[in-house]
Amino acid sequence: MADQLEALQHLQQVDGQLYQLRLAKGQKPGELEAARQAVAAQEARLKALEEQVKALQLQQKDREGELQTREGSIKKLQGQLFQVKTNKEYSTMQHEIDTLKADNSLLEEDMLRAFDSMDSVSRQHKEEAQRAAEATRHLQQETVRVEGEVAALDAQITTLERQRHAIAPDVPAQTLELYERILALRDGLALVPVINEICGGCHRRLPPQVVNEVYLKAGLVMCETCNRILYQPAG
Numbered sequence: 318m319a320d321q322l323e324a325l326q327h328l329q330q331v332d333g334q335l336y337q338l339r340l341a342k343g344q345k346p347g348e349l350e351a352a353r354q355a356v357a358a359q360e361a362r363l364k365a366l367e368e369q370v371k372a373l374q375l376q377q378k379d380r381e382g383e384l385q386t387r388e389g390s391i392k393k394l395q396g397q398l399f400q401v402k403t404n405k406e407y408s409t410m411q412h413e414i415d416t417l418k419a420d421n422s423l424l425e426e427d428m429l430r431a432f433d434s435m436d437s438v439s440r441q442h443k444e445e446a447q448r449a450a451e452a453t454r455h456l457q458q459e460t461v462r463v464e465g466e467v468a469a470l471d472a473q474i475t476t477l478e479r480q481r482h483a484i485a486p487d488v489p490a491q492t493l494e495l496y497e498r499i500l501a502l503r504d505g506l507a508l509v510p511v512i513n514e515i516c517g518g519c520h521r522r523l524p525p526q527v528v529n530e531v532y533l534k535a536g537l538v539m540c541e542t543c544n545r546i547l548y549q550p551a552g
């Protein structure tokens with residue numbers, strides 16, 4: 318039993334490290350989440366600005382059409398001016414022309430303002446595109462970093478797994494099976510020391526007879542609270 322417990326201690330040492338390494342590896346992909354979200358947010362901003370430019374362009378096209386229609390009307394009315402018979406008709410028509418011209422100059426002012434807006438939106442788009450490129454670059458760097466760290470963790474895991482394969486045969490099959498079941502259920506910690514009559518796993522005080530059994534090393538003794546295997550540390 319003493320040999321078994323000693324082999325289990327070796328195994329637990331390796332398995333504890335394996336548990337932490339696998340945990341760390343599992344958390345690695347999550348480290349890219351922030352960078353990924355930054356890229357998505359930046360792309361959404363770019364898209365919104367592109368839609369703004371498109372809307373402004375459409376508006377501008379409508380205004381151009383309107384402007385041309387009115388200019389056509391003005392030309393037509395100016396041609397008709399020579400055919401009118403009375404002064405009254407003439408001044409009515411002239412007034413109509415002036416109104417159309419006034420409307421057009423307002424429209425032209427609108428168009429100039431719209432050009433300014435388009436300029437400012439394009440400038441914004443340029444800045445945001447730069448930020449998007451930076452966010453993408455950052456994500457790429459982070460991906461390389463995380464992949465490197467995962468590879469390093471994998472290398473450590475492989476080494477420990479090899480050690481584990483070497484140690485595991487020292488533990489009888491039945492004990493190993495029990496130990497591994499506890500290991501899976503109890504976050505990689507299946508074998509714990511008894512320290513000052515307290516379970517090293519759940520930190521509850523152990524009954525004196527349990528402490529005694531552990532001390533005697535007559536068989537496997539488990540903590541009644543957390544079901545972990547107990548051992549008496551040397552010294």
Ligand SMILES: [Zn+2]
Binds near residue numbers: 517521541
């Ligand atoms: Zn316990």
